[in-house]
Amino acid sequence: MSEVPKELKLVFDEPKQRVKPPHHFADMSPEERKAKVADLGIPAFRANQMAVHYFTHYNDVPETWTDIPKEMRDSLAKDFMPVLITLVRSVTTDNGKTRKDLWKLHDGVLVESVLMRYSDRTTVCISSQAGCGMNCPFCATGQSGLTRNLTAGEITAQVVAAARACDQGELPGGPTRLSNIVFMGMGEPMANYNAVMRSVRNITAPQPDGLGISARSVTVSTVGLVNGIEKLTQEGIPVTLAVSLHTPDDELRDTLVPINNRFNVREVLEAADKYEAKTGRRYSIEYALIRDINDQSWRADLLGRLLKNRNAHVNLIPLNPTPGSKWTASRPHDEKEFVRILEDYGVPVTVRDTRGREIDGACGQLAAAEIISEV
Numbered sequence: 001m002s003e004v005p006k007e008l009k010l011v012f013d014e015p016k017q018r019v020k021p022p023h024h025f026a027d028m029s030p031e032e033r034k035a036k037v038a039d040l041g042i043p044a045f046r047a048n049q050m051a052v053h054y055f056t057h058y059n060d061v062p063e064t065w066t067d068i069p070k071e072m073r074d075s076l077a078k079d080f081m082p083v084l085i086t087l088v089r090s091v092t093t094d095n096g097k098t099r100k101d102l103w104k105l106h107d108g109v110l111v112e113s114v115l116m117r118y119s120d121r122t123t124v125c126i127s128s129q130a131g132c133g134m135n136c137p138f139c140a141t142g143q144s145g146l147t148r149n150l151t152a153g154e155i156t157a158q159v160v161a162a163a164r165a166c167d168q169g170e171l172p173g174g175p176t177r178l179s180n181i182v183f184m185g186m187g188e189p190m191a192n193y194n195a196v197m198r199s200v201r202n203i204t205a206p207q208p209d210g211l212g213i214s215a216r217s218v219t220v221s222t223v224g225l226v227n228g229i230e231k232l233t234q235e236g237i238p239v240t241l242a243v244s245l246h247t248p249d250d251e252l253r254d255t256l257v258p259i260n261n262r263f264n265v266r267e268v269l270e271a272a273d274k275y276e277a278k279t280g281r282r283y284s285i286e287y288a289l290i291r292d293i294n295d296q297s298w299r300a301d302l303l304g305r306l307l308k309n310r311n312a313h314v315n316l317i318p319l320n321p322t323p324g325s326k327w328t329a330s331r332p333h334d335e336k337e338f339v340r341i342l343e344d345y346g347v348p349v350t351v352r353d354t355r356g357r358e359i360d361g362a363c364g365q366l367a368a369a370e371i372i373s374e375v
């Protein structure tokens with residue numbers, strides 16, 4: 001026990017009594033920001049100036065905000081811009097085009113985000129929770145349970161940091177614009193609904209109140225919490241919905257995605273259909289292909305029949321085995337056959353690339369403890 005690295009202890013030996021993360025500009029709606037500014041006796045236009053610094057220039061260091069009087073900057077820093085995430089380490093691969101960042105939150109909890117530059121877009125994969133309570137047996141994050149929900153500020157901060165990295169040309173290829181956000185890092189977004197929605201609004205609101213990224217470029221991925229999908233349907237923000245199905249039959253899904261015992265395949269797909277009907281947005285079905293577990297041609301056939309009349313797109317993800325896992329990715333010919341069967345049903349299907357695999361930055365591998373143990 002004496003050899004437990006300090007950072008690892010922070011993840012697992014956290015004090016039971018948590019201190020709430022400091023309240024941040026990005027936790028508030030634009031109206032709340034203005035109201036708080038007014039409460040502090042500061043003119044309302046200062047809220048707008050702060051928004052421009054934070055969401056247009058990705059600048060969260062008030063002492064550099066030269067359009068604001070110096071004395072006022074200190075109080076704005078304290079009341080609106082507390083430091084929420086601190087970079088512990090970045091690891092890169094793909095000649096620097098994929099970068100995984102490990103962040104420490106105010107209470108020592110660790111989360112990760114992954115930034116990926118492609119020829120036509122730059123995507124950041126962000127965490128919505130530290131850990132995850134959904135317990136899917138093939139996912140690294142699921143293995144250690146839920147530590148805590150992230151706040152909207154902490155989620156937004158990952159996006160702002162990624163936007164800044166793009167803007168400042170930190171990725172090879174020169175400065176670029178962050179174009180896509182996927183909630184596919186650690187955590188189940190629908191289990192932290194309000195904070196996730198506040199951060200989605202921060203991402204999609206036009207400048208200066210938000211980053212001005214289009215909702216269709218934001219993907220919210222869920223295990224299939226039907227109540228969450230239903231709420232999202234009512235929001236009127238047409239983000240891309242991704243449902244982690246992983247198998248078309250309840251028998252196996254009860255094990256692969258344990259929440260299926262509460263919301264089964266039929267209920268999840270019906271909720272996704274309603275989302276599609278309301279928003280007009282095609283949804284994604286995420287399917288990790290696991291050798292001899294869910295990759296049989298009869299399952300592809302069942303999936304094809306389930307989806308052929310739905311406005312859905314299948315994203316096949318070759319399994320990234322977690323350490324010690326008895327499962328592995330499908331054989332290439334089984335994967336091909338799976339794709340062929342779905343295509344025969346006219347179901348659009350893509351096989352996801354495995355960006356970030358070497359740095360444990362690929363889907364389902366984001367588990368802070370793992371990274372730390374590599375140091």
Ligand code: SAH
Binds near residue numbers: 286288363365
């Ligand atoms: N809780 C959300 C986000 C999780 S991560 C959800 O379940 O959708 C995003 C995707 O990666 C999910 O589809 C998840 O099932 C998948 N995933 C998790 N572990 C994986 C692994 N080891 N290999 C491949 N995909 C995995």
